[in-house]
Amino acid sequence: MLERQERERFEECVLPHLDAAFNLARWILRDKSNAEDAAQEALLRAYRFFGNYRAGDPRAWLLQIVRNCCYTSLRKNRPGEDLEELDESSIPSAGPTPEAFVMAIHDRERVTRALESLPAHFREIVVLRELEGCSYKEIAEITSLPIGTVMSGLARARQHLKVALSEPHQKEARRAV
Amino acid sequence: MPCELSGIEVQAYFDGELDAVAAANFERHLQSCPACAAALASENALRQTLAASQLYQRAPATLRQKVRSQIPASFPAPAPKLQMWRWVALAAGLLLAVLLGREIFGFLRGQSEATSLSAAALDAHLRSLQPGHLTDVLSTDQHTVKPWFDGKIDFAPSVRDFANDGFPLLGGRLDVIAGRTAAVLVYGRRKHVVNVFVLKSQANAASIDSGERQGYHWISWQQDGFNYIAVSDAAAPDLQELRALFLRE
Numbered sequence: 001m002l003e004r005q006e007r008e009r010f011e012e013c014v015l016p017h018l019d020a021a022f023n024l025a026r027w028i029l030r031d032k033s034n035a036e037d038a039a040q041e042a043l044l045r046a047y048r049f050f051g052n053y054r055a056g057d058p059r060a061w062l063l064q065i066v067r068n069c070c071y072t073s074l075r076k077n078r079p080g081e082d083l084e085e086l087d088e089s090s091i092p093s094a095g096p097t098p099e100a101f102v103m104a105i106h107d108r109e110r111v112t113r114a115l116e117s118l119p120a121h122f123r124e125i126v127v128l129r130e131l132e133g134c135s136y137k138e139i140a141e142i143t144s145l146p147i148g149t150v151m152s153g154l155a156r157a158r159q160h161l162k163v164a165l166s167e168p169h170q171k172e173a174r175r176a177v
Numbered sequence: 178m179p180c181e182l183s184g185i186e187v188q189a190y191f192d193g194e195l196d197a198v199a200a201a202n203f204e205r206h207l208q209s210c211p212a213c214a215a216a217l218a219s220e221n222a223l224r225q226t227l228a229a230s231q232l233y234q235r236a237p238a239t240l241r242q243k244v245r246s247q248i249p250a251s252f253p254a255p256a257p258k259l260q261m262w263r264w265v266a267l268a269a270g271l272l273l274a275v276l277l278g279r280e281i282f283g284f285l286r287g288q289s290e291a292t293s294l295s296a297a298a299l300d301a302h303l304r305s306l307q308p309g310h311l312t313d314v315l316s317t318d319q320h321t322v323k324p325w326f327d328g329k330i331d332f333a334p335s336v337r338d339f340a341n342d343g344f345p346l347l348g349g350r351l352d353v354i355a356g357r358t359a360a361v362l363v364y365g366r367r368k369h370v371v372n373v374f375v376l377k378s379q380a381n382a383a384s385i386d387s388g389e390r391q392g393y394h395w396i397s398w399q400q401d402g403f404n405y406i407a408v409s410d411a412a413a414p415d416l417q418e419l420r421a422l423f424l425r426e
Contacts, residue, residue, distance in 0.1 A: 019233075
């Protein structure tokens with residue numbers, strides 16, 4: 001049970017990251033209502049364990065919990081999806097030119113589908129870097145991965161996004177079932 | 178011509194993750210390396226495409242409200258007031274005990290126990306609304322829910338479905354309220370959930386009581402040697418109605 005002061009501290013440093021929590025959950029789970037449940041559970045868990053949180057970045061701390069809640073939910077509702085890997089065979093060695101995929105710039109639907117076509121572990125790295133603006137170190141902290149793995153994962157994910165955006169029909173059909 | 182730097186190094190530079198010296202070195206390299214320049218342009222184009230699509234999904238207002246209503250509710254009522262109230266009750270109890278004998282003291286203590294029991298039931302209600310916590314046995318059939326409690330607790334609560342009266346039985350679960358085991362019957366009321374906590378009765382508990390905290394209502398009563406506490410965000414009259422249904426039979 002928390003003291004009043006602790007509660008105010010929680011409201012000050014954790015609650016403001018509710019958007020970040022929901023956004024990450026939405027992209028990992030690819031579903032708005034499951035994301036609401038996961039984010040809500042994460043916030044309540046964070047509140048319960050707030051006594052253990054002492055220092056560090058509260059956003060990274062919260063997003064770690066969000067991520068755990070999301071993968072628990074994925075494993076329960078769509079077993080196997082959390083373990084999906086990238087299909088490297090479809091990547092051409094040269095990679096598409098910017099002209100090929102920058103056409104998607106005004107097509108939100110298409111970009112959304114391209115991002116959702118990545119396996120969860122790659123999707124979350126892109127979301128943390130590009131939408132949340134996290135540094136490599138923060139992403140490593142949130143995902144409990146070594147920085148080198150974050151960097152190579154990010155590079156591969158970006159490569160796949162470019163391909164997905166330049167060849168929408170082929171890549172989107174690959175989306176996990 | 179491919180360049181060995183055009184992979185991770187370009188990306189680290191692009192993401193601002195190189196230190197100042199390494200970044201300056203890379204920039205010098207960039208001027209004479211078309212492969213790295215192209216790789217950098219490609220990363221830039223992707224970032225622009227992602228940014229222009231406004232993919233960030235903000236938390237819906239409903240989620241914000243849910244979190245706000247649940248988090249403070251898990252906190253105890255403001256501590257200083259409660260302490261004060263207890264001391265006053267105790268002092269009054271002692272004084273009255275001197276003046277009027279032990280029975281009155283016992284009655285006051287019963288009152289405060291009943292109040293803390295309802296507060297604990299309210300907290301348990303909020304906890305039950307978290308995903309996956311509402312029911313241990315999910316059934317609208319009273320003949321399934323009732324035997325489920327057998328052997329799990331040392332009493333047999335009466336379990337009835339009031340679907341015809343607007344309170345369909347949704348299931349049951351076990352809970353611990355203020356250190357006491359409770360059988361919980363879960364009912365629906367339109368879009369709301371009602372938790373009915375059933376505990377073995379203790380002496381001196383107030384016969385009927387009700388209240389409201391942060392939009393949640395509760396009503397408690399005594400019946401057939403059990404304490405009943407019904408908690409919900411449904412309106413107070415709904416809970417009165419449910420109590421009447423329990424008392425009817």
